[in-house]
Amino acid sequence: MANTANRRKSSAAVPKSGVAGASLEKKAVTRENKRMRVLAKDLSRLAAENTGEAELCGWIHRIREFGAVSFVILRDRSGLVQLVLNGKCEYPLESVIRVAGEPAVNEKAPGGAELRVSGIDLLSMASGDLPYQVNADPVKIGLEAILDNRALSLRNPKIRSIFKVQSTIINAFGEYLRSQDFTEIKTSKLVAGSTEGGTELFQVDYFDTKVCLAQSPQQYKQMMVASGMERVFEIAPAYRAEKHDTPRHLNEYVSMDLELGFIESEIDLINLEKKLLAYIFEQTAAKNAADIEAWKDKGASVPDPASVFNAPTVPYEEAIKLANEESAKKKGPRIFDINPEAERYISAWAERETGIPLVFVNDFPRRHRPFYTYPQGVSGTMSFDAIFRGLEITTGGRRQHDYNELSQILPRFGLKKENMEGYLSIFKYGCPPHGGFAIGCERLTQKLLGLSNVKEASLFPRDRKRVFP
Amino acid sequence: MANTANRRKSSAAVPKSGVAGASLEKKAVTRENKRMRVLAKDLSRLAAENTGEAELCGWIHRIREFGAVSFVILRDRSGLVQLVLNGKCEYPLESVIRVAGEPAVNEKAPGGAELRVSGIDLLSMASGDLPYQVNADPVKIGLEAILDNRALSLRNPKIRSIFKVQSTIINAFGEYLRSQDFTEIKTSKLVAGSTEGGTELFQVDYFDTKVCLAQSPQQYKQMMVASGMERVFEIAPAYRAEKHDTPRHLNEYVSMDLELGFIESEIDLINLEKKLLAYIFEQTAAKNAADIEAWKDKGASVPDPASVFNAPTVPYEEAIKLANEESAKKKGPRIFDINPEAERYISAWAERETGIPLVFVNDFPRRHRPFYTYPQGVSGTMSFDAIFRGLEITTGGRRQHDYNELSQILPRFGLKKENMEGYLSIFKYGCPPHGGFAIGCERLTQKLLGLSNVKEASLFPRDRKRVFP
Numbered sequence: 001m002a003n004t005a006n007r008r009k010s011s012a013a014v015p016k017s018g019v020a021g022a023s024l025e026k027k028a029v030t031r032e033n034k035r036m037r038v039l040a041k042d043l044s045r046l047a048a049e050n051t052g053e054a055e056l057c058g059w060i061h062r063i064r065e066f067g068a069v070s071f072v073i074l075r076d077r078s079g080l081v082q083l084v085l086n087g088k089c090e091y092p093l094e095s096v097i098r099v100a101g102e103p104a105v106n107e108k109a110p111g112g113a114e115l116r117v118s119g120i121d122l123l124s125m126a127s128g129d130l131p132y133q134v135n136a137d138p139v140k141i142g143l144e145a146i147l148d149n150r151a152l153s154l155r156n157p158k159i160r161s162i163f164k165v166q167s168t169i170i171n172a173f174g175e176y177l178r179s180q181d182f183t184e185i186k187t188s189k190l191v192a193g194s195t196e197g198g199t200e201l202f203q204v205d206y207f208d209t210k211v212c213l214a215q216s217p218q219q220y221k222q223m224m225v226a227s228g229m230e231r232v233f234e235i236a237p238a239y240r241a242e243k244h245d246t247p248r249h250l251n252e253y254v255s256m257d258l259e260l261g262f263i264e265s266e267i268d269l270i271n272l273e274k275k276l277l278a279y280i281f282e283q284t285a286a287k288n289a290a291d292i293e294a295w296k297d298k299g300a301s302v303p304d305p306a307s308v309f310n311a312p313t314v315p316y317e318e319a320i321k322l323a324n325e326e327s328a329k330k331k332g333p334r335i336f337d338i339n340p341e342a343e344r345y346i347s348a349w350a351e352r353e354t355g356i357p358l359v360f361v362n363d364f365p366r367r368h369r370p371f372y373t374y375p376q377g378v379s380g381t382m383s384f385d386a387i388f389r390g391l392e393i394t395t396g397g398r399r400q401h402d403y404n405e406l407s408q409i410l411p412r413f414g415l416k417k418e419n420m421e422g423y424l425s426i427f428k429y430g431c432p433p434h435g436g437f438a439i440g441c442e443r444l445t446q447k448l449l450g451l452s453n454v455k456e457a458s459l460f461p462r463d464r465k466r467v468f469p
Numbered sequence: 470m471a472n473t474a475n476r477r478k479s480s481a482a483v484p485k486s487g488v489a490g491a492s493l494e495k496k497a498v499t500r501e502n503k504r505m506r507v508l509a510k511d512l513s514r515l516a517a518e519n520t521g522e523a524e525l526c527g528w529i530h531r532i533r534e535f536g537a538v539s540f541v542i543l544r545d546r547s548g549l550v551q552l553v554l555n556g557k558c559e560y561p562l563e564s565v566i567r568v569a570g571e572p573a574v575n576e577k578a579p580g581g582a583e584l585r586v587s588g589i590d591l592l593s594m595a596s597g598d599l600p601y602q603v604n605a606d607p608v609k610i611g612l613e614a615i616l617d618n619r620a621l622s623l624r625n626p627k628i629r630s631i632f633k634v635q636s637t638i639i640n641a642f643g644e645y646l647r648s649q650d651f652t653e654i655k656t657s658k659l660v661a662g663s664t665e666g667g668t669e670l671f672q673v674d675y676f677d678t679k680v681c682l683a684q685s686p687q688q689y690k691q692m693m694v695a696s697g698m699e700r701v702f703e704i705a706p707a708y709r710a711e712k713h714d715t716p717r718h719l720n721e722y723v724s725m726d727l728e729l730g731f732i733e734s735e736i737d738l739i740n741l742e743k744k745l746l747a748y749i750f751e752q753t754a755a756k757n758a759a760d761i762e763a764w765k766d767k768g769a770s771v772p773d774p775a776s777v778f779n780a781p782t783v784p785y786e787e788a789i790k791l792a793n794e795e796s797a798k799k800k801g802p803r804i805f806d807i808n809p810e811a812e813r814y815i816s817a818w819a820e821r822e823t824g825i826p827l828v829f830v831n832d833f834p835r836r837h838r839p840f841y842t843y844p845q846g847v848s849g850t851m852s853f854d855a856i857f858r859g860l861e862i863t864t865g866g867r868r869q870h871d872y873n874e875l876s877q878i879l880p881r882f883g884l885k886k887e888n889m890e891g892y893l894s895i896f897k898y899g900c901p902p903h904g905g906f907a908i909g910c911e912r913l914t915q916k917l918l919g920l921s922n923v924k925e926a927s928l929f930p931r932d933r934k935r936v937f938p
Contacts, residue, residue, distance in 0.1 A: 037731065057731050059697060059899055077650070077699040094899040098731075123731075124870055126899035151895045154696030163698070167653040171643065181546065184636040186723045186910070188929040189658070189706055192937055203674045204682065207712070211936050213673065220929065223938070227623035228528060229632070230546040236706070237658055243676070254655045262506065262526050262567075262592075401593055422938050426620045430528055430563040430595035441655070460657040460689065467680050468661055469692070469891050 037098075040074065040081035044113035047103035056081060056115055057098045057123070059155065061134070063089045073110070074099070075155070082109035084116045094126035094134065094155070143453060150459060150469065161291035162457055165284060166445045170235055172283035173256045173439070176276050182231040182258065187220035189213055189237060192422075200241035202251075213239035216438065218372075219423055221259035222399060226431035233258040235441070245463050247453040248340065248391060250442060252462040259436030265374075266382040266397050269435050270313055270360045273386055273394060276439075277358070278305035284448065291449075298450035307356040313384070314346065315363035322346050344390035357389045364397075371413040372406065372423075374398035374435070382435070389447040396437020403427040506567075509543065509550035513582035516572035525550060525584055526567045526592070528624065530603070532558045542579070543568070544624070551578035553585045563595035563603065563624070612922060619928060619938065630760035631926055634753060635914045639704055641752035642725045642908070645745050651700040651727065656689035658682055658706060661891075669710035671720075682708035685907065687841075688892055690728035691868060695900035702727040704910070714932050716922040717809065717860060719911060721931040728905030734843075735851040735866050738904050739782055739829045742855055742863060745908075746827070747774040753917065760918075767919035776825040782853070783815065784832035791815050813859035826858045833866075840882040841875065841892075843867035843904070851904070858916040865906020872896040 038046060038054045046054055058076035065071075065088055072083040074097070083099055091097060101117040132141050134155045146153040154160045174184060190204060190211045201212040217234050224232040238255035263269065284292070285302040292300050314322065319342070323335045326345035335342045338361060351357035362384040363376060373381040374397065383397030400406050406424060410417055417424070445457035455461040460469060507515060507523045515523055527545035534540075534557055541552040543566070552568055560566060570586040601610050603624045615622040623629045643653060659673060659680045670681040686703050693701040707724035732738065753761070754771040761769050783791065788811070792804045795814035804811045807830060820826035831853040832845060842850040843866065852866030869875050875893060879886055886893070914926035924930040929938060 057901065075697060077697060096899045096901045123901055124896070124899045127872075127897045130898060149894065151692045151695040151900070152898055154693070154698065160697065163654065164652060166655075170653050170655070171647065174640070174643075178640065183633060184639050185632065185928060186635075186639070186706070188721055188931055190721055190931050190936060205672045206931075206936060207710075207933050209936065219938075223620045224623070224928075226620040228544060228546060228629065229623065237655070241676075252657055252659055403596075425618065425938075427593070428596045429599060429621055430565045430593045431620070432526065432565045432592055459654060459693075462657055462659050462675075464676050467659060467675060467678065469688075469894075 039078040040076045040111065041078035043081050043103050043115060044105070044111050047105045047113040051103070053100060053118070054103050054115065055098060055100045056083070058096070060089065060091060060093050060095050060097060060126075063093065065089070074115075075157075079157075080110050082106070082111075082114040084114050085120070086117075091122055092126050092128045094130060095122060096124040096126075097121060098123055138456075143455065147455065147461065147466065148469070158294045161288070161294045162445060162449060162451070163459060164291045165288045165448060166441065166457065168284050168287050169280055169441060169444055169448075170254075170256070172280040173276065174233065174235065175283075176279040177231075177233045177258060180231065180272075182233045182260070183224075183229050185217075185220070185224055185229075185232045185234050186236065187214075187217045187234060189239070200243075202239050202241045215240055216255060217257050219426065221257060221436055222431075222434065223426050225259050225261045225434045225436075226401075226426050226429075230262070230432075231258075231260040238438075243464055245465075247455075248443070250454055250458055250461055250463065253443075253458070254441035255438045256441050257436065257438040259434060261432035261434040263398060263433060263435050265376075266362050266384045266435060267313070269396050269398070269437055270362070270384055270386075273360075273396070273437060273439075274308050274311065277386075277388075278308040280444070281305045281308065295449040295451070298452070300449040302448060303356050303358070307354075308358060310354040311356050311358040311360060312350055312354055313360040313362055316361055316365060316368075316380075317363070319346050319359075319361045322349055338385065338392075340391075343387045343392055347387050347390040350387075359387050361385045361387065369397065371409055371415060372399050374400050374433075384437075386437075386439075388444070391443055391447055393443045393447065394437050394439050396435065398433065398435035401427055401431045401433050508547035509545045509580065510547035512550050512572050512584060513574070513580050516574045516582040520572070522569060522587070523572050523584065524567060524569045525552070527565070529558065529560060529562050529564050529566060529595075532562065534558070543584075544626075548626075549579050551575070551580075551583040553583050554589070555586075560591055561595050561597045563599060564591060565593040565595075566590060567592055607925075612924065616924065616930065616935065617938070627763045630757070630763045631914060631918060631920070632928060633760045634757045634917060635910065635926065637753050637756050638749055638910060638913055638917075639723075639725070641749040642745065643702065643704065644752075645748040646700070646702045646727060649700065649741075651702045651729070652693075652698050654686075654689070654693055654698075654701045654703050655705065656683075656686045656703060658708070669712075671708050671710045682710075684709055685724060686726050688895065690726060690905055691900075691903065692895050694728050694730045694903045694905075695870075695895050695898075699731070699901070700727075700729040707907075712933055714934075716924075717912070719923055719927055719930055719932065722912075722927070723910035724907045725910050726905065726907040728903060730901035730903040732867060732902060732904050734845075735831055735853045735904060736782070738865050738867070738906055739831070739853055739855075742829075742865075742906060742908075743777050743780065746855075746857075747777040749913070750774045750777065764918040764920075767921070769918040771917060772825050772827070776823075777827060779823040780825050780827040780829060781819055781823055782829040782831055785830055785834060785837075785849075786832070788815050788828075788830045791818055807854065807861075809860075812856045812861055816856050816859040819856075828856050830854045830856065838866065840878055840884060841868050843869050843902075853906075855906075855908075857913070860912055860916055862912045862916065863906050863908050865904065867902065867904035870896055870900045870902050 037057055058074040061075040062073040070085040070089045072089050074081050074083050098121040099117045100119040101115040104116055106114045191214045204211050216238050234257045237252055239252055281302050282305040323342035323345040327335050346359050347357045350359035363380045364383045366379050369381045369383050373383050376382045385392050386394035407417055442454050442457040446454045506526055527543040530544040531542040539554040539558045541558050543550050543552050567590040568586045569588040570584040575583045660683045673680050685707050703726045706721055750771050751774040792811035792814040796804050815828050816826045819828035832849045833852045835848050838850045838852050842852050845851045854861050855863035876886055911923050911926040915923045
């Protein structure tokens with residue numbers, strides 16, 4: 001039987017025993033295809049070390065022909081590298097090839113080395129009718145063309161950078177929370193109704209009934225706190241059936257949610273979010289320096305993690321006052337609410353005063369928050385928003401955990417107790433004081449990189465018109 | 470302004486500067502509520518070190534009254550701890566309390582220590598009508614009651630264990646792949662149609678049109694490989710509108726997906742999955758020993774990570790033959806396909822022969838695999854399933870990456886080229902040989918713990934009848 005299974009080159013034979021294969025060794029990567037494939041970024045080291053013939057795989061990024069010799073720039077996931085070919089390159093741009101040859105030091109080549117090619121295999125021929133130059137400025141390609149053809153647009157290293165940053169953000173969010181004893185949960189996105197009331201929901205035909213796409217894991221997070229998990233987080237899609245098409249809205253987005261028990265007020269949550277953001281910034285700065293650099297022309301930068309702790313917390317009424325002062329300076333209109341304009345004003349104010357364009361607005365009035373928000377004083381709530389670089393990236397707060405208080409407040413929000421028994425049951429058998437918040441993954445990505453539209457920070461954004469690809 | 474923000478006990482004052490707050494210090498956990506809350510698991514250490522008064526928060530798990538003194542077992546996220554109270558405990562079981570007192574060594578108490586309580590605060594009173602004993606055997610509570618009230622059922626440490634294991638699985642999956650240079654992606658779950666054909670889809674009302682819930686991120690993963698990301702993974706919900714209600718099916722499940730470029734055959738994928746599973750097993754054994762122990766009566770155990778590399782790879786036809794041999798021994802019926810029964814047979818065979826109940830079946834016939842599967846010989850494919858403890862936990866394979874080959878094969882699968890242009894466009898401008906697979910998160914959790922129904926491994930499972938809570 002072993003014979004049959006091993007009929008192909010890449011053998012299925014039992015590898016070296018021991019858990020070595022399971023450990024997190026970076027070195028294993030380049031050997032995985034068993035042919036000593038190396039990455040573009042490693043070629044200069046190999047050339048310097050004189051390690052002998054190497055193999056590269058990737059996309060033909062650029063071709064320059066000089067009579068007997070051609071210089072081909074090959075692109076792989078790690079970057080660009082120069083190939084030197086005898087004769088012409090027979091394949092069109094963006095074709096995928098595998099080449100073997102001798103690495104050689106060449107200070108004029110990108111990365112300081114080149115591969116002198118002795119053999120070339122075509123792995124995939126590209127059609128000659130590229131709809132746009134892969135390396136064009138994203139602004140010139142245009143958002144619609146970028147989104148219509150992700151398999152092509154992401155070949156532009158600048159565009160791909162967005163999602164390398166996003167991958168770090170997602171990982172750092174979970175990594176920090178795990179270090180603080182949070183459990184990662186996965187909850188259903190198919191729910192019977194809404195806990196929020198207002199916002200519109202997408203309906204799903206579910207066998208013989210109708211369900212909705214969850215707009216947040218709110219009630220599930222709370223249930224997990226009450227269940228004794230105490231600290232939970234989830235990274236998952238969330239849905240809003242809102243019709244507006246703005247540079248700050250998505251109908252489907254990645255919500256990075258958390259909830260924890262035994263807090264006293266939203267101030268505990270704000271302090272947690274500061275530590276979380278500082279960790280995310282630390283990780284992004286460490287892992288994505290080149291990706292951030294690529295968007296420098298749009299104002300990309302990672303705030304100093306230490307500066308996050310300088311971010312001010314401003315009560316709602318005071319934030320409105322501040323926004324109006326800023327607006328008056330610029331002869332802008334009067335501001336009555338924390339609208340997008342106010343967010344930009346108080347963010348600019350925070351940057352001027354503290355060095356970081358991050359501000360926490362707390363103490364939202366009752367009328368602006370959902371029924372489950374914990375009260376503060378007569379008409380306030382223990383709730384907050386985080387505004388980063390002029391955009392709300394977080395909404396959160398302490399929740400009402402008392403069954404009786406909750407039952408009594410429902411009618412004031414037009415809700416009936418008999419329709420809310422499922423939600424109320426969370427608080428029936430002992431639920432600690434708790435709260436939580438969510439960070440919009442695409443919005444944080446957008447603001448770190450200075451992207452003008454949040455859709456640029458979503459691989460496959462959904463809006464009223466776009467459900468493709 | 471600082472005054473206003475700091476009006477409450479938990480101060481918003483700028484904390485110690487520096488990134489210290491952002492680093493992954495475990496110690497910070499118990500100080501987060503600023504009152505020196507400690508966890509149950511830490512009490513014996515504190516008692517031994519004689520560190521003075523401590524505060525505990527949690528749920529009242531058990532009460533025993535002895536006249537002048539009561540012994541209360543308190544439960545928090547870390548475990549159980551004994552409290553010694555003067556007089557009676559006034560609150561019913563499952564109420565949430567905060568207690569202060571002196572830690573003391575007591576070898577008879579769980580964990581070897583107890584708290585001699587000097588102060589007690591009620592944080593949340595539990596209703597007296599608990600529908601079932603929190604600590605009952607899960608079998609006695611019954612699956613329906615467990616799922617109907619997660620806020621209660623997860624208080625049973627044994628039931629909560631399931632999701633502590635699952636949290637580790639999710640993390641280990643991503644951690645291993647990141648170490649191998651994979652990028653984490655988040656793709657849309659709202660798609661225009663199906664790449665698979667057959668399987669039924671849930672329909673969503675999306676503004677003025679209809680879309681479907683994605684049954685897999687298949688085409689998006691492939692697009693990302695073609696885009697030059699080369700190696701991607703996603704952990705996200707997937708949807709199957711199948712009507713069957715079995716212990717192995719969920720209509721919504723967590724799919725741990727990956728895809729990578731520059732492979733030669735499914736054997737590369739099988740080797741990658743072995744390393745991945747070995748890492749997941751290593752992490753689960755290291756982090757969840759007590760959780761696994763809790764399910765020992767159901768056969769829970771984590772395979773030796775090294776043994777994963779002994780798992781055999783058996784071609785489809787041979788697997789059928791093996792299953793029939795096993796079936797014949799037990800006077801079972803003739804087997805014509807890799808059905809659930811065959812999965813159990815060949816898994817048992819693998820365990821007998823190699824010591825691990827894990828087997829990879831490859832070389833599935835063309836008729837059993839989707840159109841995009843890469844061919845092998847005349848009628849085979851470069852595809853595989855992984856079967857672990859009698860259950861298929863993975864389906865994967867190399868994909869056809871050639872535009873022309875794909876276009877030609879579509880009619881054989883009843884598909885029209887004009888309807889598939891979106892998918893075909895992935896292969897138009899250079900796409901490397903590639904493939905991938907997915908691991909069903911709930912199924913892997915189920916099989917590690919010996920759960921009889923996959924629904925036990927989903928916090929909020931969805932089946933034909935259940936959309937609540």
